[in-house]
Amino acid sequence: MKRPFTFPQKVNEYGFPLAKLITFKRIVLVFLLLGIVSRLVLLGDRPFHHDESLDAWFSLRFLEGNFGGYDPVYHGPLRFYVTAALFWLFGESDLTARLLAAISGVLIIYVPWFWRKQIGSVGTVATIGLIVLSPSMLYFSRFGREDMFFLLVTSIFVILLFAFLEYPKGWHPSALLSFFVVGLAIKESVLLSIFLFGVFLLLLLIQENLIISSKRNQSHQGVEEQEFKIRRWTLFSGLTSMIAVLFWVGDSGGNGTLWKLALYGGLLLALATGSAVLAVSKNEVFPSNRIFRALRTPTRVQWLLTPLVPAFLFIGFFSQFFTSFSGPNVTSAPHGALRNGLTAGFTYWASQQKEGSRGDSRWQYYLTLLSAYEWFVLFFALFGIWQVFRQPNLFGQITLWWAGGNIILYSWASERMPWLIIHPLFPTIILSGLGVQFLWRRARGRKYRDALIMAFSICAIFSTTQSFVTNYSQGGDPQELFVQAGQATPEVKAWSGQLYRSDLAHFAESGDHLIVLIDSDVYWPYGWYLRDFPTSTYAIIEEQNIPDMARAPDVVIVPYWDTERINLSMEEYEIFPYNHRWWWVPEFDGGASNFNQFPQVLSRWGNWLWNREPWADLGTRSSKCPASLTGNVFVKRTVIEESREYGLWANPQETELPTYDNGCNGSSFLR
Template identity: 45%
Template sequence: MTNSTSEMQDHLSPIWRRIRHVAVFLSAVAVLSRLSYLGIRAFHHDESLDAWFSLQYLDGSYKGYDPVYHGPLRFYLNAAFFWLFGQSDSVARLLPALSGIGVVLLPWFWRRNLGPIGTPMAMALLLVSPTMLYFSRFGREDSFFLFLTFLTVIVIFSLLATPKRWHPSVLLILLVLGLAVKESVFLTVFIFGSFGMVLLAQDFFIASFSQYRRKNIQPDYKEFKREILIEGVNRRTISVQSKVLQPISNKKIPEEAIRRIFLLSGILLMFAVFLWIGTNPGEQKDVPTLLKLGAYGMSLAIVIFVCAGFTARSRVQFSEIPTLRSLCVPRTTGWILGVVVAGFLFTALFTQFFQHFGGPGSITAPHGAIRNGLTSGFEYWLGEQATVRGDSRWQYYLVLLFAYEWLAIALAGVGIVSVIRKPNLFGQVIVWWACASLLIYSWAGERMPWLMIHILLPLIILAAIGAQSIWDRKRKGLTTFFLGIFIVLGLGYSTVTSIYSSYFRGGEPQELFVQAGQATPEVPEWAGHLEALDRLSLTHFGRHLEVRIDSDVYWPYGWYLRDFPTSSYAVISKDSFPSTADIIFVPHWDRIALEGEFRTYEEIPYEHRWWWVPEFDSGINGPRELGDLISSWGSWIWDREPWDSKSGKCPASLSGSVYIKKEIYELGKEYFKESFPSRGEKPSYGKACATVSNFLRGDQ
């Protein structure tokens, strides 16, 4: 019976038919959870920019790729969605939602490797993960990039395990698509490029060592002595000695041990290099970061050459090396075709489908479209490492993972042990992917909550391996019972947390997913007020309102007021206040006194964006304050109660003021009655951060 026939029979077995039904159910829930109520949360600063540039491409005013705003591909796709379905908050988030659905479905491609328990476990963990659900409904490029990364890893593993002639073309196309979405593709190339080098060295060593053992170890015999009774006339008993050949494989170092050594050594070497670089890669005074990473690459190359030398001396044909054989199966024509197709696609994507070969002319993209795509993204990303945007703490992702994804972390730990005990190619790929992603993203200077999904995905696949290994042991009794209870409770916790963090309090600052660019509910409320006030002004005064919004608070108003006829972006200061405008939005540092020519205005304070950056150790100074730490985290886990600390702050906001002409203000009060201006729904806290008065305001 051939392997394909046996695999087909396995997947037609009753258990796989049930697994297929479970997968269909999980897929349906993924569609429902990702697409429902996409517009309920106020837009984040970055979401509004993505939507705005998509509109620019739709109306023909998009100037081309600028690495500040990442790749252009999602602008093209969002523009297509706007053209098909109209412009709305939900449609602006449709691409990440569809990508999130795809991420839940993709583990099915690895069902033969994950097994009948690991496959639905991977899909279930991706489905109910609070992190995955939140950022599948978040209008940035990360969900789409994660989907492309997942496809890329699937193709890489397929190329190594069962190479086909079409693999190079698909792999290079996916890498170009990833580059056209986000510069993080350089990290993907680094992760799997370094893995390929370790794998090649490992295969060379296994081949040479196996050949050496076959040549130099003499057959090993074990003697047996028996007495045999010979029936006959005299009935004699004689002793017979015999030798039995022992298999040579029992005496050699097993291949699993070699795989284990190379996997762990490669990860430890990468860890050592990142310790050498430090947690702020942009500020390297002695040896630049690129040189240190180059030293890491040279170290791996030296190991490869040494192992290849052993292989050559052993007279093993290089064509027998699995990694080299996989790369050679597509042949030169396959790789050349892949490069040509990828180059054509790259040119199309970065020149707006051959319509605009010039660049935007910005400081960060000063060249033509093709050169910007090739070099500007990497140069900008490398320069940004010194700014340490986002959270500066190296343990940032670890804390968020344990806060939201402890079930996946626990099962991933089991998965790592399982792979190390019996390493195979699939396990090595996933362990390397998970460990390298955690190391690299924790090392990189920019640490943002949405980047956590790139660490979490391989951990969830590793968790699925762990779940399958637990099932394969089939332990009975209390162990199985408690493991089952733990997994059920973990899935329940993840489900409840996902629902609350995505549907009920997704825009509130006590959620650690919320970053400083998140708009408060007042922003969409004010956008609605402006639309209504403009209609009232046109009816009563025969003119549209003139609205000026300062650059520091312009986004996401730029998206919400996209159809507003007379709103404009402005750089406002106390010395250049636009006294002729009907409504003016400024941050708190540009507030003015209502005197002189400004006596005709009413000032209305409001919060524009909010956030919370807790101290993960709760500001403790010693073991005696450990109880405060446990209590603070316990309150947060149970009811999302934030805490204050010695150097931290309760949830804070970028506050500002709206200056509105008195006649417009009175018109609004008459029209809206008591609800003008509406402040939107805000959270209230019951402990250290008792009220929203803890939000930073300009008058405090």
């Protein structure tokens, strides 16, 4: 097979001894291996986030045949099925609970390979390298939620969409619909994707019609320039109109949101129709543009068969593989399984827009996170954007639309969580690959290329170091902006281990298991960690249900606000204050109130970038330092003694916690 790339030859120009060994495929292979190792090594070590533990627990329920069905509050059921299969195969562990995300994170490395002709050889290598090393991509490839899986499915959808528009095949529509269904069975964000790419297709239709209209009576060069101009303006006006529309929609929520978005779509449809009429009037025939060409490719039989596979998948996924057609019967999913699959996600999402923000409330949240962690990607993406606007083609337009549209949509949507960053980031990385390819082509002299390689390498080394720190040495510590309020501290993991050990000693000594009570407010991720704990002695304390303490439970875990409610004979117990979850939500402007404080803000960010030192906001000392939700663990003294006798007591309070300098020293966590 011919190699369509010039990369090896260009590297070989440098003539260093092993240059001949460096080929495009081998570099990609090395990155792929690096990707596998980086995503799998120490995968189970980081304490579980609240959401991770819920996902793992639902997967376990499905495996045990106790899954109630799709409920949009916990997102689509497909990843529960896949994770349950991984549990079946490899056993239930923290590692296997995160394995789906890790596998998706590895597979996504391979996505730019499909676009290597469009990105270029140097750009493809850079894109793959950036995906492998990106702190955010790595972090959420090791995070047991559905986002990386959803991103992988979205990427495949985009691969298929591009292929359908560029090299249409009869099976493409069925595959596109199937991946839409797969996406729907993973997460309701598929609605954003459908809106995004639906608008794109309408804009593309308008653009293609305008191009056809403008072709008459022009020279070849003139036609090309005219085409570029139309493409640029379509892209630009599309993105700006989306911003304007989303400003208009605001947080109206419910039907208001849906109507306004539908009106926007209707307007675009009208414009598309108008442009088609224009094209017909200028050419005197029905315009044969890219979209119509693609739609004409499948035969009638293929069109008839198109909905069958997606429909089969939809019914299979939402009926737990044809075994349960009743829903979980909860407020957010009140209907049967199939109707819930069709409507519950949509309704829930729309209602959430009105409820107000979940997670971070600031619209600039993703832009800040991207700048903090992915400055390297953003820098090269600027060149990619420049290249797309300079010579816009279908691939560049899709990529820029995907990246820009996602930033706009996710910044508008009411839920702003750190894990959502990967959705705008991934296409931005592809843009940066285009940027690198652009720079490589522009830097014609060897000196320029040396300088480019040098600059890229230095930035890559720094970014990789940051990625390593964020993901391994300090992964899960609150000074990382990825650590959102649900992240458990290492003390939770330590207490879970201690409970098992103490139970072993207690059972060996008495033949009975420990009686453990956990307050519902701090139940997760204990719910996952204590999955093998004998359930008969394991209860939840809720506001309406304060259990009878006369039974004198052996261990009670409560948040600080419920400590007073527990009526125990305290002399029997030892109390261990502990940190349950932690977070850091700094002011992105460092709390500055005027421009004169800008150098101080810069210094705080610089300090964070260099050594991950959190800051106390200006003027409000330590008010925004990393903090934790604290609680207390009540343990019977006899249990502690028993565990000590067996050599099975390791005080979880001795777990190492991060320490900080500057304004955040010592005041943030219980020690």
